[in-house]
Amino acid sequence: MTVSLQNAGKRFNREWIFRHVDYTFQSGNAYAITGPNGSGKSTLLQCIAASIQVNEGAIEFNNAQKKLEPENIYKYISIAAPYLEVIEEMTATEFLLFHTSFKPLLSTITIPEILEIIGLQAAANKQIRFYSSGMKQRTKLAQAIFSDVPILLLDEPCTNFDTAGYELYHRLINEFCKHKLIVVSSNDINEYNFCSEVIAITDYKIKK
Numbered sequence: 001m002t003v004s005l006q007n008a009g010k011r012f013n014r015e016w017i018f019r020h021v022d023y024t025f026q027s028g029n030a031y032a033i034t035g036p037n038g039s040g041k042s043t044l045l046q047c048i049a050a051s052i053q054v055n056e057g058a059i060e061f062n063n064a065q066k067k068l069e070p071e072n073i074y075k076y077i078s079i080a081a082p083y084l085e086v087i088e089e090m091t092a093t094e095f096l097l098f099h100t101s102f103k104p105l106l107s108t109i110t111i112p113e114i115l116e117i118i119g120l121q122a123a124a125n126k127q128i129r130f131y132s133s134g135m136k137q138r139t140k141l142a143q144a145i146f147s148d149v150p151i152l153l154l155d156e157p158c159t160n161f162d163t164a165g166y167e168l169y170h171r172l173i174n175e176f177c178k179h180k181l182i183v184v185s186s187n188d189i190n191e192y193n194f195c196s197e198v199i200a201i202t203d204y205k206i207k208k
């Protein structure tokens with residue numbers, strides 16, 4: 001699976017967030033998008049997710065040499081991001097089960113096993129609205145990481161995590177994401193130190 005940006009640029013109103021991005025992301029590799037607050041990391045990630053469109057250039061998705069239509073891209077992507085909420089009225093078990101009606105989870109693992117791995121087995125039947133912020137983040141991450149899709153997009157994946165949360169994050173990446181194409185948007189080196197490529201969004205801040 002590849003995601004290719006060709007001279008891609010995104011602006012909001014008259015402000016260019018990034019321009020002239022030529023880059024190809026490939027399965028089996030992990031990439032980081034870094035930059036200061038408000039520089040455009042999340043915007044680039046959302047363009048890669050095809051949830052927003054670029055204003056110039058193009059983004060192409062290929063699976064086994066076959067070009068994918070933009071409206072089908074979502075089937076290949078899972079994403080965990082601060083702006084994507086969990087359904088607070090559900091329990092974690094219900095939430096993960098509900099998610100499977102849109103995207104399958106890895107066939108090698110069950111929902112109770114996932115909850116045990118992420119340390120939420122005791123809270124499996126508690127409504128998510130009663131979770132701590134770190135527990136909610138674990139649930140969000142699990143939904144993205146255990147989805148059976150080739151592309152994993154993570155925006156500030158360790159938000160609200162303590163030391164154990166960071167350790168869990170790295171364990172999940174190592175054990176369950178080997179063959180995925182991973183893109184992490186972050187300012188925190190501990191969130192992206194496993195990424196072989198680092199893209200500084202400030203390199204694409206060309207004004208004209």
Ligand SMILES: Nc1ncnc2c1ncn2[C@@H]1O[C@H](COP(=O)(O)OP(=O)(O)OP(=O)(O)O)[C@@H](O)[C@H]1O
Nearest residue numbers: 012013017035036037038039040041042043044187
């Ligand atoms: N829908 C939108 N309409 C207008 N401006 C937007 C919109 N979304 C983002 N922006 C602007 O685009 C710029 C980049 O925002 P973005 O959220 O991508 O930055 P970021 O690097 O992810 O920031 P942070 O590190 O704070 O999360 C900001 O100036 C932001 O205000």
